[in-house]
Amino acid sequence: MPFVSRSDDGTIDGVFEQLQEGTAEEFLSDDNPELVARLNAPPKVSSVSARQFRLMLRRAGLLDLVKAWVAQQDGETQDAFEYSGTFVKDSPMMSAGFKAMGFTPQQIDEFFTAAASL
Structure with a gap:
């Protein structure tokens, strides 16, 4: 089942397929290293x-x-x-x-x- 990931400011981070097993990162293309880096970065402290x-x-x-x-x-x-x-x-x-x-x-x-x- 597809779902949309959004950042705190509401911008779309990506569209992912939700499966029973696996992680969202497994579905990311290497064509977007900036998105992969943001998803793997620690959350910002507010x-x-x-x-x-x-x-x-x-x-x-x-x-x-x-x-x-x-x-x-x-x-x-x-x-x-x-x-x-x-x-x-x-x-x-x-x-x-x-x-x-x-x-x-x-x-x-x-x-x-x-x-x-x-």
């Missing part, structure tokens, strides 16, 4: 706990810099940094903070992946 986030900031030597940036923001941002149990990568506060720190999208992904392992 959020981490506050503990993981703060430990990663500390290990990266950014904790004091981020605290100074947060201190200059509005009360809601300060409260979110202080009291959030989870830090979501694509939230407005996170986007603004990473932009202020000069992070590229790849560096943000790497930061969250590393934080998730703590």
Whole structure:
């Protein structure tokens, strides 16, 4: 039975045949190595706990810099940094903070992946 695989943003990753045995990768053509690589890549981390986030900031030597940036923001941002149990990568506060720190999208992904392992 065929089925469509979609990514988080809704784009179609591929059309596969569902069988009782085997994996989807067995049905992929070698003609599309980018799709094969994406399917075999570890999932991107979209959020981490506050503990993981703060430990990663500390290990990266950014904790004091981020605290100074947060201190200059509005009360809601300060409260979110202080009291959030989870830090979501694509939230407005996170986007603004990473932009202020000069992070590229790849560096943000790497930061969250590393934080998730703590």
